[in-house]
Amino acid sequence: MECLWIKLLAKQLNMNERRIERWWRLRRAQDKPSTLTKFCETSWRCLYYTYSFIFGVIVLWNKAWFWDVKNCWYGYPHQSVTGDIWWYYMISMAFYWSLTVTQFVDVKRKDFWQMFIHHMVTLLLMSLSWICNLHRVGSLVLVIHDCADIFLEAAKLTKYAKYQKLCDTIFAIFTVVWIITRLGFYPRIIYSTSIEAPKILPMFPAYYIFNSLLIMLLLLHIVWTYMILKIVIDSLQKGLMSGDIRSSDSEVTESSESQKSNGVSGKKVPTKTE
Numbered sequence: 001m002e003c004l005w006i007k008l009l010a011k012q013l014n015m016n017e018r019r020i021e022r023w024w025r026l027r028r029a030q031d032k033p034s035t036l037t038k039f040c041e042t043s044w045r046c047l048y049y050t051y052s053f054i055f056g057v058i059v060l061w062n063k064a065w066f067w068d069v070k071n072c073w074y075g076y077p078h079q080s081v082t083g084d085i086w087w088y089y090m091i092s093m094a095f096y097w098s099l100t101v102t103q104f105v106d107v108k109r110k111d112f113w114q115m116f117i118h119h120m121v122t123l124l125l126m127s128l129s130w131i132c133n134l135h136r137v138g139s140l141v142l143v144i145h146d147c148a149d150i151f152l153e154a155a156k157l158t159k160y161a162k163y164q165k166l167c168d169t170i171f172a173i174f175t176v177v178w179i180i181t182r183l184g185f186y187p188r189i190i191y192s193t194s195i196e197a198p199k200i201l202p203m204f205p206a207y208y209i210f211n212s213l214l215i216m217l218l219l220l221h222i223v224w225t226y227m228i229l230k231i232v233i234d235s236l237q238k239g240l241m242s243g244d245i246r247s248s249d250s251e252v253t254e255s256s257e258s259q260k261s262n263g264v265s266g267k268k269v270p271t272k273t274e
Helices: 002-013 017-031 035-060 083-102 112-131 135-160 164-200 205-238 249-262
Strands: none
Touching: 035 083, 035 135, 083 112, 083 135, 112 135, 112 205, 135 164, 164 205
16 A cells, blocks of 8 residues: 555656655654653653552552452451552552553554553453452552563663663563563462452452453463563574564564665675674
């Protein structure tokens, strides 16, 4: 479709197609967000996740359900909400609402719809858990999710700053933390909500919706884990961390276009020793 558009435009303007293509690449580059813009956007998310995780651990440290998930169900629904849990929930909900709205104006990512679904599921989970007084299990889900995101954002910051080795190290830490929290601790929570909870308390319709959303979130984690491991494997083969799961479409497209224009796509660039 783009080739046809270029041909038509070249014919109308009586110009060479190559010149039209070059102009089109330059025009698209003007819309590409600068590295500084992406660095700033990533910085505030990294700061938030760091703060949120530390605050969440402090809030939950002396809570019984932080150490044993089954305590989420004892005494339900007569479980009071303490002030620290209230603040933890409200701050987290405000953050995810902001992500949902600003996602449409921030740097466009290739996993835009996956992240949009993730934010909506998270907000539905938080709202439903708050309404149904399931804040105990909700707080556990929040603190588990914040942990790995710190390292993902930090890896992106070092990549933007061109500290490649540090980026590789942080990304490796992120991968380990992600697998432990998202595919280790989080399934343990789902096991408790699916197997242990029905043995302790009577079920109700809203609970099944809540549990279904938790499982949907796990499916998203599995998809992202596949993407992360694919990046790790590709990077090990190339000896370089070439990107992350939140790279923008414009970055990927323009990188491939620049390679093609320089005639190095799919070819090995010779070194001086060769």
